[in-house]
Amino acid sequence: MTVEQVNRIVAGDVRSAARLMRGIENGDRGAFETLEKLYPHTxxxxxxxxxxxxxxxxxxxxxxxxxxxxxxxxxxxxxxxxxxxxxxxxxxxxxxxxxxxxxxxxxxxxxxxxxxxxxxxxxxxxxxxxxxxxxxxxxxxxxxxxxxxxxxxxxxxxxxxxxxxxxxxxxxxxxxxxxxxxxxxxxxxxxxxxxxxxxxxxxxxxxxxxxxxxxxxxxxxxxxxxxxxxxxxxxxxxxxxxxxxxxxxxHGGLVEHDRERARLELAEAIEGSLRDYISSGVDKASQDKLVEDLAQRRISPRAAAAELVNQLIRP
Ligand SMILES: Nc1nc2c(ncn2[C@@H]2O[C@H](COP(=O)(O)OP(=O)(O)OP(=O)(O)O)[C@@H](O)[C@H]2O)c(=O)[nH]1
Ligand SMILES: [Mg+2]
Structure with missing residues (x-):
């Protein structure tokens, strides 16, 4: 389905493009997956x-x-x-x-x-x-x-x-x-x-x-x-x-600019992936416990984050 949609967008179909844009605006996961498939055409x-x-x-x-x-x-x-x-x-x-x-x-x-x-x-x-x-x-x-x-x-x-x-x-x-x-x-x-x-x-x-x-x-x-x-x-x-x-x-600036942009996009994607990984990888109970500890000032945000990341890397 998404491949079809991508093909239609590449062919210039306005309705498919508008639908994908709406999905992106709403933060739909599916829309961002379609966007991934569109990437080679951009x-x-x-x-x-x-x-x-x-x-x-x-x-x-x-x-x-x-x-x-x-x-x-x-x-x-x-x-x-x-x-x-x-x-x-x-x-x-x-x-x-x-x-x-x-x-x-x-x-x-x-x-x-x-x-x-x-x-x-x-x-x-x-x-x-x-x-x-x-x-x-x-x-x-x-x-x-x-x-x-x-x-x-x-x-x-x-x-x-x-x-x-x-x-x-x-x-x-x-x-x-x-x-x-x-x-x-x-x-x-x-x-x-x-x-x-x-x-x-x-x-x-x-x-x-x-x-x-x-x-x-x-x-x-x-x-x-x-x-x-x-x-x-x-x-x-x-x-x-x-x-x-x-x-x-x-002056080769366009290539340089594309590279710089790619670097930023990669950094953002890494952040996003880590965020997804962390929120799906850590069980809710231990997240809730850390949140409580934070709220009670028993732990600092940095230390709490380090603890979470450690749980993921060295379970
Ligand atoms: N006199 C004059 N007015 C202008 C000119 N260009 C724009 N305007 C007027 O300035 C007002 C604001 O124009 P917009 O194009 O909406 O400005 P904008 O920067 O997009 O505004 P925002 O998106 O709200 O930040 C409108 O009333 C325009 O008609 C100009 O060259 N001369
Ligand atoms: Mg404006």
Whole structure:
């Protein structure tokens, strides 16, 4: 059954893909098993992260980018990550409405992901959904997230090109330095350039980028002004994304990035396997006893963990 589903997804079947995505979002074990089978068919999509403060215009920009990439004959997947409660759901609704004009285009697939229960579940679900779009054969996958460095939503490691969106008004530029975004963003966008003050922010940002002691062959991240609402500057942004891809390809950075990503995925998989192994391998009674000991402060969390692991390794 899953092999059939995988084949349908690889052939680009939207309903099968949507079903798998739903399963991933819900944390269904079966969905993750199907994802495993899809894995050999992934790795071809070019993944672009679009990050920035709430309301910076990321979704509007993504919508405009979809149009630009479609113009260039590329198929596009979009994963919008909403770290807020699924109860509020406002941003998701906004994203759907904003990107609706593409919903009849078979070359475009837009999906919003909201938090579901367990910690770290969002990032895992998002990574899974990106893989499904990759497996479907989308040329470009755009991943929209709010902020960088919020661990539970940080999927920046997935992206080969990271675009950071700021606006002329906010004190974003200063905040960014603190968050270390200067180091991780490949392209900077100052959106809402129609509001004025954008050039000033651009100069400020470029001055900061110049202060970075970078290696001579290292690439200086471009700073682009856009007006996402009317599409101004978006073609230039598309061009810079593709240029960055060429840069990575010609400098071996793409391979390096894939390797780094594989390393993270392996580490995560090991953690997951260990977690499963431990929770299935240790009988409930001894787990309950340790929990009780912990609650009563008779033992520290570290010591309790060591005891559990020891029971498993040397029974
Ligand atoms: N004036 C102006 N407004 C813009 C521009 N781009 C986006 N906006 C507006 O900014 C508001 C927020 O845009 P979104 O695209 O939802 O921003 P976002 O960053 O995706 O927001 P969240 O996903 O909620 O974090 C909307 O009302 C947009 O119409 C722009 O270039 N100029
Ligand atoms: Mg948005």
């Amino acid at each position: 790795g071809r999509a070019y993944i672009v992260g679009v990050t920035g403060a709430p309301g910076a215009g990321k979704s509007t920009l993504v919508d405009a980018l979809i149009a630009a990439f479609r113009q260039s004959d590329m198929t596009v997947g979009v994963v919008a990550i909403d770290p807020t409660s699924p109860l509020t759901g406002g941003a998701i609704l906004g994203d759907r409405v904003r990107m609706q004009r593409h919903c009849t285009d078979p070359g475009v697939f837009v999906r919003s992901v909201a938090t579901r229960g367990w910690l770290g579940g969002l990032a895992r679900a998002a990574a899974g959904i990106v893989s499904v779009m990759d497996g479907m054969g989308k040329d470009i996958v755009l991943v929209e997230t709010v902020g960088i460095g919020q661990q539970e939503v940080d999927v920046t490691y997935l992206a080969s090109t990271s675009v950071f969106v700021l606006t002329p008004d906010s004190g974003d530029a200063i905040q960014m330095m603190k968050a270390g975004i200067l180091e991780v963003a490949d392209i900077f966008v100052i959106n809402k350039a129609d509001q004025g003050g954008a050039l000033h922010v651009k100069m400020e940002l470029q001055a900061m980028l110049n202060m970075k002691d970078s290696l001579p062959e290292e690439r200086q991240p471009p700073v682009i002004l856009t007006e996402a609402v009317n599409g101004r500057g978006v073609e230039e942004l598309e061009g810079e994304i593709l240029k960055h891809r060429e840069f990575l390809v010609s």
